[in-house]
Amino acid sequence: MPTGAPDGAPIADADDLAQADGTGGVIHDVVAVGNALVDVLARSDDEALERLGLAKGTMALVDAGRSQVIFEQMGPTIEASGGSAANTAAGIAALGGRAAFLGRVADDALGRTFTHDIRAVGVTFDPVPAALDGEDTVTGHCLVLVTSDAERTMATHLGVASDFDSVDVHDGHIASARVLYLEGYLWERESAKTAMRRAIDAAHAADASVALSLSDPSCVERHRREFLALIEDDVDLLFANEDEVRLLFGGGTSFDAAVSNIEETGILAALTRGAQGALVVTPTGPLEVPAAPVAEVVDTTGAGDLFAAGFLAGITHGHAPADAARLGALCAAEVISHVGARPQADLAALAAEKGLGID
Amino acid sequence: MPTGAPDGAPIADADDLAQADGTGGVIHDVVAVGNALVDVLARSDDEALERLGLAKGTMALVDAGRSQVIFEQMGPTIEASGGSAANTAAGIAALGGRAAFLGRVADDALGRTFTHDIRAVGVTFDPVPAALDGEDTVTGHCLVLVTSDAERTMATHLGVASDFDSVDVHDGHIASARVLYLEGYLWERESAKTAMRRAIDAAHAADASVALSLSDPSCVERHRREFLALIEDDVDLLFANEDEVRLLFGGGTSFDAAVSNIEETGILAALTRGAQGALVVTPTGPLEVPAAPVAEVVDTTGAGDLFAAGFLAGITHGHAPADAARLGALCAAEVISHVGARPQADLAALAAEKGLGID
Numbered sequence: 001m002p003t004g005a006p007d008g009a010p011i012a013d014a015d016d017l018a019q020a021d022g023t024g025g026v027i028h029d030v031v032a033v034g035n036a037l038v039d040v041l042a043r044s045d046d047e048a049l050e051r052l053g054l055a056k057g058t059m060a061l062v063d064a065g066r067s068q069v070i071f072e073q074m075g076p077t078i079e080a081s082g083g084s085a086a087n088t089a090a091g092i093a094a095l096g097g098r099a100a101f102l103g104r105v106a107d108d109a110l111g112r113t114f115t116h117d118i119r120a121v122g123v124t125f126d127p128v129p130a131a132l133d134g135e136d137t138v139t140g141h142c143l144v145l146v147t148s149d150a151e152r153t154m155a156t157h158l159g160v161a162s163d164f165d166s167v168d169v170h171d172g173h174i175a176s177a178r179v180l181y182l183e184g185y186l187w188e189r190e191s192a193k194t195a196m197r198r199a200i201d202a203a204h205a206a207d208a209s210v211a212l213s214l215s216d217p218s219c220v221e222r223h224r225r226e227f228l229a230l231i232e233d234d235v236d237l238l239f240a241n242e243d244e245v246r247l248l249f250g251g252g253t254s255f256d257a258a259v260s261n262i263e264e265t266g267i268l269a270a271l272t273r274g275a276q277g278a279l280v281v282t283p284t285g286p287l288e289v290p291a292a293p294v295a296e297v298v299d300t301t302g303a304g305d306l307f308a309a310g311f312l313a314g315i316t317h318g319h320a321p322a323d324a325a326r327l328g329a330l331c332a333a334e335v336i337s338h339v340g341a342r343p344q345a346d347l348a349a350l351a352a353e354k355g356l357g358i359d
Numbered sequence: 360m361p362t363g364a365p366d367g368a369p370i371a372d373a374d375d376l377a378q379a380d381g382t383g384g385v386i387h388d389v390v391a392v393g394n395a396l397v398d399v400l401a402r403s404d405d406e407a408l409e410r411l412g413l414a415k416g417t418m419a420l421v422d423a424g425r426s427q428v429i430f431e432q433m434g435p436t437i438e439a440s441g442g443s444a445a446n447t448a449a450g451i452a453a454l455g456g457r458a459a460f461l462g463r464v465a466d467d468a469l470g471r472t473f474t475h476d477i478r479a480v481g482v483t484f485d486p487v488p489a490a491l492d493g494e495d496t497v498t499g500h501c502l503v504l505v506t507s508d509a510e511r512t513m514a515t516h517l518g519v520a521s522d523f524d525s526v527d528v529h530d531g532h533i534a535s536a537r538v539l540y541l542e543g544y545l546w547e548r549e550s551a552k553t554a555m556r557r558a559i560d561a562a563h564a565a566d567a568s569v570a571l572s573l574s575d576p577s578c579v580e581r582h583r584r585e586f587l588a589l590i591e592d593d594v595d596l597l598f599a600n601e602d603e604v605r606l607l608f609g610g611g612t613s614f615d616a617a618v619s620n621i622e623e624t625g626i627l628a629a630l631t632r633g634a635q636g637a638l639v640v641t642p643t644g645p646l647e648v649p650a651a652p653v654a655e656v657v658d659t660t661g662a663g664d665l666f667a668a669g670f671l672a673g674i675t676h677g678h679a680p681a682d683a684a685r686l687g688a689l690c691a692a693e694v695i696s697h698v699g700a701r702p703q704a705d706l707a708a709l710a711a712e713k714g715l716g717i718d
Contacts, residue, residue, distance in 0.1 A: 042479070043703070076449065076476040076701055079438035090435065109468045117435040295654065342435055344402070344698060
């Protein structure tokens with residue numbers, strides 16, 4: 001656990017906020033780092049997932065050819081900007097928070113759409129353009145197959161998102177931020193890991209907190225030792241769902257045992273459990289927060305991302321962890337009530353209505 | 360009124376259906392002709408519409424430059440295939456009907472998305488590819504600004520859709536169809552009008568019925584004399600909303616007077632009135648059909664298109680006009696309950712549940 005880790009209280013207060021403007025630049029509540037992706041969503045069914053060899057509820061990385069094969073077998077689509085950490089940044093901005101996003105897009109139609117959409121909601125995004133020089137010089141896209149139980153199964157062709165490296169890390173943004181939020185999905189290539197370590201160093205230097213999302217069970221399986229080391233040394237705030245946090249501590253770990261392990265690290269952790277709500281692990285004990293009611297769950301794409309958005313917006317604006325988690329649950333409930341992983345309703349108004357606004 | 364116009368009874372029966380296969384080709388219930396467009400939807404407000412000079416609830420044609428200016432001022436977007444007649448074709452296919460679509464796309468990302476989406480729902484679409492040779496050689500797109508009252512205001516850059524001409528008319532599709540459905544929006548350029556007249560001739564030759572949608576008030580204002588002549592000579596079935604049908608018979612015409620004028624033509628007309636439902640004008644008198652209930656009206660984009668889908672699917676499968684209109688109302692209710700102009704729920708299942716299925 002790094003110096004300055006939170007003790008269950010809000011990560012920062014007004015004094016910290018003033019300090020965070022040490023560079024004289026824009027202050028961001030959160031700088032989010034992740035894959036810049038446009039989602040291509042379609043309804044599907046279990047049979048089609050099986051035929052396509054996709055494991056329900058997970059994210060698989062695919063190359064351009066396989067992405068094309070899956071796309072051709074998908075039903076009518078809707079395209080909407082996505083990317084896990086980018087969704088979180090968009091949610092924070094929609095709540096009235098100040099967020100920046102770091103990620104790599106190509107100079108193509110999807111890249112322009114991604115850039116437009118994240119800026120339009122008020123997120124700072126100044127990408128380093130990737131030159132067009134081959135089949136893989138495309139903006140990353142994520143094929144999302146939504147089954148009738150509202151579960152989403154994803155096949156991602158990263159394109160240039162996987163080229164994320166140190167040139168994409170804006171130290172200035174990080175130095176002016178309260179929280180650096182890292183998406184576990186990006187923890188694949190050495191150059192991206194190096195870039196994220198550099199971002200972490202910049203956060204430590206600026207006394208910003210470091211938050212990590214475990215992103216996906218298969219992501220945890222591939223990188224659990226590195227994630228555990230990050231949690232030990234660098235992370236102040238962890239986001240994970242039930243499967244991910246169990247896998248983090250080894251295959252057969254129960255949820256309760258995983259919670260105990262998290263408690264031993266002393267960090268703050270927000271663990272989401274779908275319809276069961278969330279458990280916030282704080283140094284003073286765990287807090288249960290119920291899921292917010294939803295008339296009809298249509299598409300769970302982005303549920304975890306928007307929970308993180310509400311939690312981060314809350315915690316950087318003085319909410320206690322339980323209220324931050326309630327705000328997270330409210331944002332998650334909005335995003336699962338429609339197709340697509342970015343908020344469609346006025347999140348700030350929804351939050352204010354429930355007494356959870358961040359103004 | 361042309362020979363063989365419907366008299367309020369279903370347009371065709373099983374015998375007609377057998378005849379329709381005279382070419383030995385695929386039989387389609389409906390061949391729809393219109394602008395091939397991808398919609399780019401975003402939430403907006405009255406102030407923004409005014410600032411952008413857009414008249415609420417209407418469709419404006421814009422060039423590439425103005426489209427770009429509006430796009431840059433729009434909030435976060437969702438992209439989804441659209442186009443009025445294309446939405447209708449998609450709705451018919453989603454109900455289990457057989458539909459083909461005729462329209463022009465470019466060989467670009469939007470064109471590939473449009474083609475994928477309409478084929479994926481089961482619509483026959485074999486476009487003539489437009490070569491890429493300039494700024495306007497782009498697939499048409501429609502910027503849709505959705506206000507909090509769920510009203511949509513549209514700015515369309517037609518791109519290659521406006522190049523629709525006779526080469527895009529597949530006589531074989533039309534000869535094998537029960538109904539040729541024309542979108543009034545396409546009634547702009549001489550080459551497109553010539554192509555639609557050729558399609559009408561092919562429909563007459565094959566004893567197919569001709570349906571026309573008036574599309575938009577400004578469209579009616581520009582072309583009312585030509586539309587009236589079409590209704591007099593060629594059209595069997597008319598789709599319009601209240602504003603459009605009033606404008607058709609001149610500025611100050613009341614809805615009741617417009618209905619009387621329609622009755623005099625002897626054609627079948629399905630007139631939609633938003634939350635007030637629809638009025639079906641038949642040679643034996645008008646029938647009122649209420650709107651189907653909707654939990655929350657989110658975005659009215661595609662309401663008229665999906666009403667037409669349900670009505671056409673019903674009428675080509677033996678439903679009486681009132682039941683066809685009920686099916687139309689059901690399809691419209693589904694599409695206004697979410698963002699986007701194509702159905703997201705299983706329309707065939709919804710229809711079956713209400714005893715309105717076309718199987």
